[in-house]
Amino acid sequence: MIQKIKIVKTFIIILSLSFSFSANAQTVEEIIKGRKAMFSENYQNGKKISILLKSNKIEEAKPLMKKISDNYIKLLDYFPENTKEGFKTEALPSIWENKDEFNALMQKASDDMIKLAKAVDTAEDLRAVQKELMWGNCSSCHNRFRAPH
Numbered sequence: 001m002i003q004k005i006k007i008v009k010t011f012i013i014i015l016s017l018s019f020s021f022s023a024n025a026q027t028v029e030e031i032i033k034g035r036k037a038m039f040s041e042n043y044q045n046g047k048k049i050s051i052l053l054k055s056n057k058i059e060e061a062k063p064l065m066k067k068i069s070d071n072y073i074k075l076l077d078y079f080p081e082n083t084k085e086g087f088k089t090e091a092l093p094s095i096w097e098n099k100d101e102f103n104a105l106m107q108k109a110s111d112d113m114i115k116l117a118k119a120v121d122t123a124e125d126l127r128a129v130q131k132e133l134m135w136g137n138c139s140s141c142h143n144r145f146r147a148p149h
């Protein structure tokens, strides 16, 4: 009887271990598709922000700015060494050759979205401030780190 309980216990431990491993380790496919999805979401939210600001719906736009900022922080973990190719990635090898610079740009893009959420309260030219703190960061990163598409 005791023997049986021991076997069942061991089995349960092995089962829960293998579950927690598979929950933590994302596959290359999940990582590449995951980062593409986050960039696409940021793009959709960026367009929504522009539309909202055009009609002066500043408070409605702010949570979207925070969301983009948070996504950029998550994205810092979405470029491990083993995800340089496959699954139609447009990520360029230059990312891994200049990882510090790439991460700094990602961090800046995130910080700038927080700055934007403050700047819109007082900015006279909403278009200019969006260009400076939101859209400008997309192109400066894409120019160096994303393949032409």
Ligand code: HEC
Residues within 6 Å of the ligand: 032, 035, 036, 037, 039, 040, 042, 043, 046, 088, 089, 090, 091, 092, 102, 105, 106, 109, 134, 135, 137, 138, 139, 141, 142, 145, 146
């Ligand atoms: C710090 C770098 C960086 C910043 C900032 C950045 N991007 Fe990107 N973006 C990338 C990289 C790298 C890829 C390619 C990812 C891949 O294919 O694995 C990408 C891919 C994309 C994609 C394609 C996603 C897909 O489904 O293939 C879109 C859309 C996009 N970015 C929009 C934006 C927009 C809009 C902004 C600004 C609001 C932005 N990105 C800011 C680096 C950046």
